[in-house]
Amino acid sequence: MPLGEFEVIARYFTRATPRRDVLLGVGDDAALLAPPPGQALVAATDTLVEGRHFLPGTPPLSVGHNALAVNLSDLAAMGADPAWALLALSLPDPDERWLEEFAGGLHALATRHGVALVGGDTVSGPLVVTVAVLGFVPADAALRRSGAKPGDAVYVSGTPGVAAAGLDLLRRGVMTFESRDPRVQRMLFAEPRLALGRALRGRASAAMDVSDGLLGDLDKLARASTVGAVLELERLPIAPMLADAYDRAQCERLVLHGGDDYELLFTMPADGAAARAAEIAEQAGCAVHRIGRIVAGEGVRCLREGREEPVTGGGYDHFAH
Ligand SMILES: [Mg+2]
Structure with a gap:
Protein backbone atom coordinates (compact mmCIF):
# COMPACT_ATOMS: atom_id res chain seq x y z
CA MET A 1 0.00 0.00 0.00
CA ALA A 142 21.20 43.21 6.86
CA LEU A 143 23.08 43.04 3.56
CA ARG A 144 21.27 44.34 0.49
CA ARG A 145 21.97 44.52 -3.22
CA SER A 146 21.37 48.22 -3.30
CA GLY A 147 24.24 49.76 -1.32
CA ALA A 148 27.15 49.72 -3.80
CA LYS A 149 28.80 53.11 -4.44
CA PRO A 150 31.15 54.27 -7.22
CA GLY A 151 34.71 53.51 -6.15
CA ASP A 152 33.75 50.38 -4.15
CA ALA A 153 35.75 47.23 -4.81
CA VAL A 154 33.88 44.16 -6.11
CA TYR A 155 34.63 40.75 -4.58
CA VAL A 156 33.49 37.18 -5.11
CA SER A 157 34.01 34.23 -2.77
CA GLY A 158 35.52 30.88 -3.68
CA THR A 159 35.89 29.74 -7.27
CA PRO A 160 32.68 30.16 -9.25
CA GLY A 161 32.21 28.00 -12.34
CA VAL A 162 33.11 24.70 -10.70
CA ALA A 163 29.49 23.53 -10.36
CA ALA A 164 28.82 24.51 -13.98
CA ALA A 165 31.81 22.41 -15.01
CA GLY A 166 30.33 19.49 -13.04
CA LEU A 167 27.03 19.92 -14.87
CA ASP A 168 28.83 20.10 -18.21
CA LEU A 169 30.81 16.92 -17.47
CA LEU A 170 27.59 15.11 -16.52
CA ARG A 171 25.69 16.31 -19.57
CA ARG A 172 28.47 15.25 -21.91
CA GLY A 173 28.62 11.85 -20.25
CA VAL A 174 32.25 12.35 -19.18
CA MET A 175 31.13 11.83 -15.57
CA THR A 176 28.17 10.17 -13.88
CA PHE A 177 26.19 11.06 -10.76
CA GLU A 178 28.28 8.47 -8.95
CA SER A 179 31.56 10.23 -9.79
CA ARG A 180 33.50 11.44 -6.77
CA ASP A 181 34.92 14.18 -8.96
CA PRO A 182 34.91 17.45 -6.96
CA ARG A 183 33.29 19.37 -9.85
CA VAL A 184 30.35 16.95 -9.94
CA GLN A 185 30.17 16.96 -6.14
CA ARG A 186 30.06 20.77 -6.08
CA MET A 187 27.10 20.70 -8.47
CA LEU A 188 25.28 18.04 -6.45
CA PHE A 189 25.98 19.59 -3.04
CA ALA A 190 26.05 23.38 -2.99
CA GLU A 191 27.62 24.90 0.11
CA PRO A 192 25.74 27.99 1.30
CA ARG A 193 28.16 30.71 2.47
CA LEU A 194 26.48 31.46 5.79
CA ALA A 195 29.68 32.19 7.72
CA LEU A 196 30.74 34.58 4.98
CA GLY A 197 27.38 36.36 5.09
CA ARG A 198 27.84 36.93 8.82
CA ALA A 199 31.42 38.13 8.30
CA LEU A 200 30.16 40.69 5.76
CA ARG A 201 27.80 42.37 8.23
CA GLY A 202 28.94 45.91 8.79
CA ARG A 203 31.69 45.49 6.18
CA ALA A 204 30.04 44.99 2.77
CA SER A 205 28.19 47.86 1.10
CA ALA A 206 26.13 45.44 -1.03
CA ALA A 207 25.86 41.66 -1.44
CA MET A 208 23.98 38.93 -3.26
CA ASP A 209 24.47 35.25 -3.97
CA VAL A 210 25.60 34.09 -7.40
CA SER A 211 22.94 31.70 -8.63
CA ASP A 212 22.66 32.55 -12.33
CA GLY A 213 26.26 33.39 -13.23
CA LEU A 214 28.72 36.01 -12.04
CA LEU A 215 28.32 38.44 -14.94
CA GLY A 216 24.52 38.48 -14.96
CA ASP A 217 24.34 38.67 -11.18
CA LEU A 218 26.85 41.55 -11.02
CA ASP A 219 24.59 43.34 -13.47
CA LYS A 220 21.63 42.77 -11.12
CA LEU A 221 23.60 44.12 -8.16
CA ALA A 222 24.70 47.17 -10.15
CA ARG A 223 21.12 47.86 -11.28
CA ALA A 224 19.83 47.55 -7.71
CA SER A 225 22.47 50.08 -6.62
CA THR A 226 21.93 52.31 -9.71
CA VAL A 227 25.63 52.16 -10.57
CA GLY A 228 27.82 50.51 -13.18
CA ALA A 229 30.59 47.95 -12.67
CA VAL A 230 33.91 47.06 -14.23
CA LEU A 231 35.02 43.44 -14.20
CA GLU A 232 38.75 42.79 -14.61
CA LEU A 233 38.97 39.50 -16.50
CA GLU A 234 42.57 38.79 -15.52
CA ARG A 235 41.51 38.82 -11.87
CA LEU A 236 38.88 36.08 -12.22
CA PRO A 237 39.64 33.25 -9.80
CA ILE A 238 40.00 30.08 -11.84
CA ALA A 239 40.08 26.84 -9.89
CA PRO A 240 42.90 24.48 -10.93
CA MET A 241 40.26 21.75 -11.42
CA LEU A 242 38.71 23.93 -14.13
CA ALA A 243 42.02 24.64 -15.81
CA ASP A 244 42.67 20.88 -15.89
CA ALA A 245 39.70 20.23 -18.18
CA TYR A 246 39.11 23.48 -20.10
CA ASP A 247 41.15 26.09 -21.93
CA ARG A 248 41.40 29.66 -20.62
CA ALA A 249 38.48 30.99 -22.69
CA GLN A 250 36.22 28.11 -21.63
CA CYS A 251 37.27 28.60 -18.00
CA GLU A 252 36.31 32.27 -18.19
CA ARG A 253 32.94 31.40 -19.69
CA LEU A 254 32.30 28.93 -16.89
CA VAL A 255 33.28 31.53 -14.27
CA LEU A 256 31.26 34.35 -15.86
CA HIS A 257 28.12 32.46 -16.87
CA GLY A 258 28.04 29.26 -14.82
CA GLY A 259 25.41 29.05 -12.07
CA ASP A 260 24.88 26.71 -9.16
CA ASP A 261 27.98 27.60 -7.11
CA TYR A 262 26.11 29.85 -4.69
CA GLU A 263 29.16 31.94 -3.94
CA LEU A 264 28.64 35.46 -2.61
CA LEU A 265 29.26 38.55 -4.68
CA PHE A 266 29.82 41.70 -2.62
CA THR A 267 31.17 45.20 -2.66
CA MET A 268 32.97 47.29 -0.06
CA PRO A 269 34.70 50.65 0.08
CA ALA A 270 38.08 50.39 -1.69
CA ASP A 271 39.85 52.20 1.14
CA GLY A 272 41.29 49.47 3.36
CA ALA A 273 39.56 46.79 1.31
CA ALA A 274 42.54 44.41 1.15
CA ALA A 275 42.94 44.30 4.94
CA ARG A 276 39.18 43.94 5.45
CA ALA A 277 39.03 41.16 2.84
CA ALA A 278 41.75 39.27 4.71
CA GLU A 279 39.75 39.55 7.96
CA ILE A 280 36.60 38.42 6.20
CA ALA A 281 38.31 35.41 4.60
CA GLU A 282 39.79 34.43 7.96
CA GLN A 283 36.46 34.77 9.78
CA ALA A 284 34.47 32.98 7.06
CA GLY A 285 37.02 30.26 6.34
CA CYS A 286 36.87 30.81 2.59
CA ALA A 287 38.84 32.75 0.01
CA VAL A 288 37.52 36.04 -1.35
CA HIS A 289 38.83 37.58 -4.57
CA ARG A 290 38.76 41.15 -5.74
CA ILE A 291 37.47 41.07 -9.32
CA GLY A 292 36.58 44.64 -10.20
CA ARG A 293 35.12 47.92 -9.10
CA ILE A 294 31.92 49.91 -9.02
CA VAL A 295 31.72 52.97 -11.27
CA ALA A 296 29.18 55.69 -11.92
CA GLY A 297 26.77 55.00 -14.76
CA GLU A 298 25.17 51.71 -15.63
CA GLY A 299 25.92 48.23 -17.00
CA VAL A 300 28.89 45.93 -16.55
CA ARG A 301 32.02 46.36 -18.68
CA CYS A 302 34.75 43.75 -18.90
CA LEU A 303 38.39 44.82 -19.09
CA ARG A 304 41.47 42.74 -19.82
CA GLU A 305 44.71 44.42 -18.71
CA GLY A 306 42.85 47.72 -18.88
CA ARG A 307 41.41 47.25 -22.38
CA GLU A 308 37.71 46.81 -22.86
CA GLU A 309 36.69 43.40 -24.17
CA PRO A 310 33.21 42.52 -25.33
CA VAL A 311 31.84 39.51 -23.48
CA THR A 312 28.80 37.87 -24.94
CA GLY A 313 26.11 36.84 -22.53
CA GLY A 314 25.31 33.18 -21.92
CA GLY A 315 26.38 31.51 -25.11
CA TYR A 316 27.47 28.32 -23.45
CA ASP A 317 25.13 25.75 -24.97
CA HIS A 318 25.73 23.13 -22.31
CA PHE A 319 24.02 25.33 -19.75
CA ALA A 320 20.93 26.18 -21.76
CA HIS A 321 17.95 25.29 -19.61
MG1 LIG B 1 19.69 35.03 -4.37
Whole structure:
Protein backbone atom coordinates (compact mmCIF):
# COMPACT_ATOMS: atom_id res chain seq x y z
CA MET A 1 0.00 0.00 0.00
CA PRO A 2 1.42 3.39 -0.91
CA LEU A 3 2.40 5.71 1.91
CA GLY A 4 -0.17 8.36 2.82
CA GLU A 5 0.69 12.02 3.19
CA PHE A 6 0.46 11.89 6.97
CA GLU A 7 2.77 8.91 7.13
CA VAL A 8 5.32 10.49 4.77
CA ILE A 9 5.53 13.61 6.93
CA ALA A 10 5.59 11.68 10.19
CA ARG A 11 8.23 9.23 9.03
CA TYR A 12 10.58 11.36 6.97
CA PHE A 13 10.10 14.98 7.91
CA THR A 14 9.46 15.02 11.64
CA ARG A 15 12.59 15.32 13.75
CA ALA A 16 13.17 16.55 17.28
CA THR A 17 14.96 19.89 17.32
CA PRO A 18 17.09 21.40 20.05
CA ARG A 19 15.86 24.88 19.04
CA ARG A 20 13.93 26.45 21.90
CA ASP A 21 12.32 29.03 19.62
CA VAL A 22 10.18 26.27 18.05
CA LEU A 23 7.12 26.31 20.31
CA LEU A 24 5.29 23.87 18.05
CA GLY A 25 6.78 22.14 15.01
CA VAL A 26 5.44 19.66 12.45
CA GLY A 27 2.10 18.04 13.24
CA ASP A 28 -0.47 20.75 13.92
CA ASP A 29 -2.15 23.04 11.39
CA ALA A 30 0.81 25.41 11.53
CA ALA A 31 4.06 25.88 13.42
CA LEU A 32 4.43 28.27 16.34
CA LEU A 33 7.74 30.10 16.37
CA ALA A 34 9.25 32.68 18.68
CA PRO A 35 11.46 35.18 16.82
CA PRO A 36 14.11 36.85 18.96
CA PRO A 37 13.20 40.39 20.00
CA GLY A 38 14.96 43.23 18.24
CA GLN A 39 15.90 41.32 15.10
CA ALA A 40 14.40 41.45 11.62
CA LEU A 41 12.83 38.25 10.36
CA VAL A 42 14.37 37.25 7.00
CA ALA A 43 12.33 35.02 4.67
CA ALA A 44 13.16 33.37 1.35
CA THR A 45 11.70 30.61 -0.79
CA ASP A 46 12.87 28.72 -3.86
CA THR A 47 11.39 25.97 -6.00
CA LEU A 48 13.34 23.25 -7.79
CA VAL A 49 11.62 21.50 -10.70
CA GLU A 50 12.97 18.22 -12.04
CA GLY A 51 14.21 18.65 -15.60
CA ARG A 52 14.49 22.41 -15.16
CA HIS A 53 16.54 23.02 -12.03
CA PHE A 54 18.06 19.59 -11.66
CA LEU A 55 18.66 16.75 -14.09
CA PRO A 56 16.24 13.82 -14.15
CA GLY A 57 17.77 10.98 -12.18
CA THR A 58 19.67 13.29 -9.81
CA PRO A 59 20.41 11.36 -6.60
CA PRO A 60 17.71 12.22 -4.03
CA LEU A 61 20.41 12.97 -1.42
CA SER A 62 21.49 15.85 -3.66
CA VAL A 63 17.95 17.07 -4.36
CA GLY A 64 17.20 17.22 -0.61
CA HIS A 65 20.50 18.96 0.10
CA ASN A 66 20.25 21.53 -2.68
CA ALA A 67 16.56 22.34 -2.08
CA LEU A 68 17.61 23.67 1.32
CA ALA A 69 21.06 24.92 0.27
CA VAL A 70 19.76 27.36 -2.35
CA ASN A 71 17.45 28.89 0.24
CA LEU A 72 20.17 29.09 2.88
CA SER A 73 22.31 30.82 0.28
CA ASP A 74 19.69 33.57 -0.02
CA LEU A 75 19.82 34.05 3.74
CA ALA A 76 23.62 34.11 3.63
CA ALA A 77 23.38 36.86 1.02
CA MET A 78 21.37 38.93 3.51
CA GLY A 79 23.88 38.32 6.32
CA ALA A 80 21.21 36.36 8.21
CA ASP A 81 21.29 33.44 10.63
CA PRO A 82 18.90 30.71 9.45
CA ALA A 83 16.47 29.21 11.97
CA TRP A 84 13.47 27.46 10.45
CA ALA A 85 12.47 25.79 7.19
CA LEU A 86 9.25 24.60 5.58
CA LEU A 87 8.98 22.05 2.80
CA ALA A 88 6.34 21.51 0.12
CA LEU A 89 7.01 18.38 -1.91
CA SER A 90 5.21 17.25 -5.03
CA LEU A 91 6.12 13.67 -5.79
CA PRO A 92 4.99 11.34 -8.58
CA ASP A 93 5.12 8.30 -6.34
CA PRO A 94 6.04 8.08 -2.66
CA ASP A 95 9.01 5.75 -3.18
CA GLU A 96 10.40 4.92 0.23
CA ARG A 97 14.03 4.70 -0.77
CA TRP A 98 13.84 8.02 -2.62
CA LEU A 99 12.16 9.69 0.36
CA GLU A 100 14.65 8.26 2.82
CA GLU A 101 17.60 9.65 0.86
CA PHE A 102 15.95 12.96 0.05
CA ALA A 103 15.08 13.51 3.72
CA GLY A 104 18.62 12.47 4.68
CA GLY A 105 20.14 15.15 2.44
CA LEU A 106 17.78 17.82 3.73
CA HIS A 107 18.15 16.95 7.41
CA ALA A 108 21.95 16.62 7.28
CA LEU A 109 22.36 20.15 5.95
CA ALA A 110 19.66 21.51 8.28
CA THR A 111 21.38 19.98 11.30
CA ARG A 112 24.76 21.32 10.23
CA HIS A 113 23.37 24.88 10.23
CA GLY A 114 21.04 24.52 13.23
CA VAL A 115 17.89 24.79 11.12
CA ALA A 116 14.64 23.15 12.30
CA LEU A 117 12.14 21.83 9.74
CA VAL A 118 8.88 23.12 11.21
CA GLY A 119 6.31 22.33 8.54
CA GLY A 120 5.76 20.14 5.52
CA ASP A 121 3.24 19.26 2.89
CA THR A 122 3.35 16.48 0.31
CA VAL A 123 1.15 16.10 -2.74
CA SER A 124 1.06 13.75 -5.68
CA GLY A 125 2.32 15.32 -8.91
CA PRO A 126 5.48 15.92 -10.95
CA LEU A 127 8.71 16.12 -8.93
CA VAL A 128 8.82 19.68 -7.59
CA VAL A 129 10.48 20.72 -4.33
CA THR A 130 9.73 24.03 -2.66
CA VAL A 131 11.53 25.05 0.50
CA ALA A 132 11.03 28.24 2.47
CA VAL A 133 13.51 29.36 5.10
CA LEU A 134 13.25 31.91 7.87
CA GLY A 135 16.06 33.46 9.84
CA PHE A 136 17.14 36.61 11.62
CA VAL A 137 19.48 39.50 11.25
CA PRO A 138 19.90 42.70 13.25
CA ALA A 139 17.83 44.97 10.98
CA ASP A 140 20.55 47.59 10.53
CA ALA A 141 23.16 44.95 9.65
CA ALA A 142 21.20 43.21 6.86
CA LEU A 143 23.08 43.04 3.56
CA ARG A 144 21.27 44.34 0.49
CA ARG A 145 21.97 44.52 -3.22
CA SER A 146 21.37 48.22 -3.30
CA GLY A 147 24.24 49.76 -1.32
CA ALA A 148 27.15 49.72 -3.80
CA LYS A 149 28.80 53.11 -4.44
CA PRO A 150 31.15 54.27 -7.22
CA GLY A 151 34.71 53.51 -6.15
CA ASP A 152 33.75 50.38 -4.15
CA ALA A 153 35.75 47.23 -4.81
CA VAL A 154 33.88 44.16 -6.11
CA TYR A 155 34.63 40.75 -4.58
CA VAL A 156 33.49 37.18 -5.11
CA SER A 157 34.01 34.23 -2.77
CA GLY A 158 35.52 30.88 -3.68
CA THR A 159 35.89 29.74 -7.27
CA PRO A 160 32.68 30.16 -9.25
CA GLY A 161 32.21 28.00 -12.34
CA VAL A 162 33.11 24.70 -10.70
CA ALA A 163 29.49 23.53 -10.36
CA ALA A 164 28.82 24.51 -13.98
CA ALA A 165 31.81 22.41 -15.01
CA GLY A 166 30.33 19.49 -13.04
CA LEU A 167 27.03 19.92 -14.87
CA ASP A 168 28.83 20.10 -18.21
CA LEU A 169 30.81 16.92 -17.47
CA LEU A 170 27.59 15.11 -16.52
CA ARG A 171 25.69 16.31 -19.57
CA ARG A 172 28.47 15.25 -21.91
CA GLY A 173 28.62 11.85 -20.25
CA VAL A 174 32.25 12.35 -19.18
CA MET A 175 31.13 11.83 -15.57
CA THR A 176 28.17 10.17 -13.88
CA PHE A 177 26.19 11.06 -10.76
CA GLU A 178 28.28 8.47 -8.95
CA SER A 179 31.56 10.23 -9.79
CA ARG A 180 33.50 11.44 -6.77
CA ASP A 181 34.92 14.18 -8.96
CA PRO A 182 34.91 17.45 -6.96
CA ARG A 183 33.29 19.37 -9.85
CA VAL A 184 30.35 16.95 -9.94
CA GLN A 185 30.17 16.96 -6.14
CA ARG A 186 30.06 20.77 -6.08
CA MET A 187 27.10 20.70 -8.47
CA LEU A 188 25.28 18.04 -6.45
CA PHE A 189 25.98 19.59 -3.04
CA ALA A 190 26.05 23.38 -2.99
CA GLU A 191 27.62 24.90 0.11
CA PRO A 192 25.74 27.99 1.30
CA ARG A 193 28.16 30.71 2.47
CA LEU A 194 26.48 31.46 5.79
CA ALA A 195 29.68 32.19 7.72
CA LEU A 196 30.74 34.58 4.98
CA GLY A 197 27.38 36.36 5.09
CA ARG A 198 27.84 36.93 8.82
CA ALA A 199 31.42 38.13 8.30
CA LEU A 200 30.16 40.69 5.76
CA ARG A 201 27.80 42.37 8.23
CA GLY A 202 28.94 45.91 8.79
CA ARG A 203 31.69 45.49 6.18
CA ALA A 204 30.04 44.99 2.77
CA SER A 205 28.19 47.86 1.10
CA ALA A 206 26.13 45.44 -1.03
CA ALA A 207 25.86 41.66 -1.44
CA MET A 208 23.98 38.93 -3.26
CA ASP A 209 24.47 35.25 -3.97
CA VAL A 210 25.60 34.09 -7.40
CA SER A 211 22.94 31.70 -8.63
CA ASP A 212 22.66 32.55 -12.33
CA GLY A 213 26.26 33.39 -13.23
CA LEU A 214 28.72 36.01 -12.04
CA LEU A 215 28.32 38.44 -14.94
CA GLY A 216 24.52 38.48 -14.96
CA ASP A 217 24.34 38.67 -11.18
CA LEU A 218 26.85 41.55 -11.02
CA ASP A 219 24.59 43.34 -13.47
CA LYS A 220 21.63 42.77 -11.12
CA LEU A 221 23.60 44.12 -8.16
CA ALA A 222 24.70 47.17 -10.15
CA ARG A 223 21.12 47.86 -11.28
CA ALA A 224 19.83 47.55 -7.71
CA SER A 225 22.47 50.08 -6.62
CA THR A 226 21.93 52.31 -9.71
CA VAL A 227 25.63 52.16 -10.57
CA GLY A 228 27.82 50.51 -13.18
CA ALA A 229 30.59 47.95 -12.67
CA VAL A 230 33.91 47.06 -14.23
CA LEU A 231 35.02 43.44 -14.20
CA GLU A 232 38.75 42.79 -14.61
CA LEU A 233 38.97 39.50 -16.50
CA GLU A 234 42.57 38.79 -15.52
CA ARG A 235 41.51 38.82 -11.87
CA LEU A 236 38.88 36.08 -12.22
CA PRO A 237 39.64 33.25 -9.80
CA ILE A 238 40.00 30.08 -11.84
CA ALA A 239 40.08 26.84 -9.89
CA PRO A 240 42.90 24.48 -10.93
CA MET A 241 40.26 21.75 -11.42
CA LEU A 242 38.71 23.93 -14.13
CA ALA A 243 42.02 24.64 -15.81
CA ASP A 244 42.67 20.88 -15.89
CA ALA A 245 39.70 20.23 -18.18
CA TYR A 246 39.11 23.48 -20.10
CA ASP A 247 41.15 26.09 -21.93
CA ARG A 248 41.40 29.66 -20.62
CA ALA A 249 38.48 30.99 -22.69
CA GLN A 250 36.22 28.11 -21.63
CA CYS A 251 37.27 28.60 -18.00
CA GLU A 252 36.31 32.27 -18.19
CA ARG A 253 32.94 31.40 -19.69
CA LEU A 254 32.30 28.93 -16.89
CA VAL A 255 33.28 31.53 -14.27
CA LEU A 256 31.26 34.35 -15.86
CA HIS A 257 28.12 32.46 -16.87
CA GLY A 258 28.04 29.26 -14.82
CA GLY A 259 25.41 29.05 -12.07
CA ASP A 260 24.88 26.71 -9.16
CA ASP A 261 27.98 27.60 -7.11
CA TYR A 262 26.11 29.85 -4.69
CA GLU A 263 29.16 31.94 -3.94
CA LEU A 264 28.64 35.46 -2.61
CA LEU A 265 29.26 38.55 -4.68
CA PHE A 266 29.82 41.70 -2.62
CA THR A 267 31.17 45.20 -2.66
CA MET A 268 32.97 47.29 -0.06
CA PRO A 269 34.70 50.65 0.08
CA ALA A 270 38.08 50.39 -1.69
CA ASP A 271 39.85 52.20 1.14
CA GLY A 272 41.29 49.47 3.36
CA ALA A 273 39.56 46.79 1.31
CA ALA A 274 42.54 44.41 1.15
CA ALA A 275 42.94 44.30 4.94
CA ARG A 276 39.18 43.94 5.45
CA ALA A 277 39.03 41.16 2.84
CA ALA A 278 41.75 39.27 4.71
CA GLU A 279 39.75 39.55 7.96
CA ILE A 280 36.60 38.42 6.20
CA ALA A 281 38.31 35.41 4.60
CA GLU A 282 39.79 34.43 7.96
CA GLN A 283 36.46 34.77 9.78
CA ALA A 284 34.47 32.98 7.06
CA GLY A 285 37.02 30.26 6.34
CA CYS A 286 36.87 30.81 2.59
CA ALA A 287 38.84 32.75 0.01
CA VAL A 288 37.52 36.04 -1.35
CA HIS A 289 38.83 37.58 -4.57
CA ARG A 290 38.76 41.15 -5.74
CA ILE A 291 37.47 41.07 -9.32
CA GLY A 292 36.58 44.64 -10.20
CA ARG A 293 35.12 47.92 -9.10
CA ILE A 294 31.92 49.91 -9.02
CA VAL A 295 31.72 52.97 -11.27
CA ALA A 296 29.18 55.69 -11.92
CA GLY A 297 26.77 55.00 -14.76
CA GLU A 298 25.17 51.71 -15.63
CA GLY A 299 25.92 48.23 -17.00
CA VAL A 300 28.89 45.93 -16.55
CA ARG A 301 32.02 46.36 -18.68
CA CYS A 302 34.75 43.75 -18.90
CA LEU A 303 38.39 44.82 -19.09
CA ARG A 304 41.47 42.74 -19.82
CA GLU A 305 44.71 44.42 -18.71
CA GLY A 306 42.85 47.72 -18.88
CA ARG A 307 41.41 47.25 -22.38
CA GLU A 308 37.71 46.81 -22.86
CA GLU A 309 36.69 43.40 -24.17
CA PRO A 310 33.21 42.52 -25.33
CA VAL A 311 31.84 39.51 -23.48
CA THR A 312 28.80 37.87 -24.94
CA GLY A 313 26.11 36.84 -22.53
CA GLY A 314 25.31 33.18 -21.92
CA GLY A 315 26.38 31.51 -25.11
CA TYR A 316 27.47 28.32 -23.45
CA ASP A 317 25.13 25.75 -24.97
CA HIS A 318 25.73 23.13 -22.31
CA PHE A 319 24.02 25.33 -19.75
CA ALA A 320 20.93 26.18 -21.76
CA HIS A 321 17.95 25.29 -19.61
MG1 LIG B 1 19.69 35.03 -4.37
